[in-house]
Amino acid sequence: MYSILIAAAAALLVILVWGLVPIWGGWGLGIFLGFLVFAVTWIWFARRLRRVIEPSFLQAQKLAESGRVEQAVDVLESMLPLGKWMPMLTGQLHAQIGIFAHHLGDKEKALEHLTKASKRASEGQLLLATIHYKDGRFDATKRVLDKAIPYNRRNVLLYHAYAWILHKEGDTPGAMAVLQRHLAKEKDDETSKSNLLRLQNGNKPNMGVFGMQWYALGFERPPQSMGQLQQARKGFRQPPKTPGKRQDKKRKGKGRR
Secondary structure, eight states: OHHHHHHHHHHHHHHHHHHHTTOTTHHHHHHHHHHHHHHHHHHHHHHHHHHHHHHHHHHHHHHHHTTOHHHHHHHHHHTGGGGGTSTTHHHHHHHHHHHHHHHTTOHHHHHHHHTTSOTTOHHHHHHHHHHHHHTTOHHHHHHHHHHHGGGOTTOHHHHHHHHHHHHHTTOHHHHHHHHHHHHHHOTTOHHHHHHHHHHHTTOOOOOGGGTHHHHTTTSSOOOGGGOSOOOOSTTOOOOOOOOHHHHHHHHHHHHHO
16 A cells, blocks of 8 residues: 555645646646656556566465465465555455465464455455355355455356355245346356256255366365366365376286286
């Protein structure tokens, strides 16, 4: 936020100088120049900050992809002070740190950061709601999803996960209302039409259409045809394959020789 305050202060200074000092153009030109100075100053700060932020994000991503999630969290946490200079950065960082912390099994740290995450970070908000629901805090689950959906109106999974939870809690009318809210915005969404029809016919929503994005939340087990559950989120290390059988075959082959 500091960058905005500095840009606003520079703009205000130009407006006051141009308005109070007898210069050609008066207040009208002063206001115009003030807005111009604000835009230029803000763009300058944004570019400078981006040069610092982007390499750190890339570093955290590479660390996570290589399985060093704890080091990735350390990098992201070191970036938190930059949130004072860049609007909305802090909320994004808290969301990613919370997701990584949950992946590492630290639920308390995950909750701490996800609670501070941006409402626009749909993946973080859905994970926060999931944790609340699994811990038996149904009211907190509803509050999180009710606040997240208006900021992520095009995120279909948020609507359907909410509908699934409401249906599981016996609130089928509420589940149908959530999907109808989405259809009011996206009239041609076939997934919402299909699951709304299923609810109307007394069946639970079909969440398999969302694939690993849904199964990674742990509400349902993936079908056997999908094989071993893989992490849906980019940057999470995949489980290593056990080489036992291959080694046994090699040993038998060598024995025969």
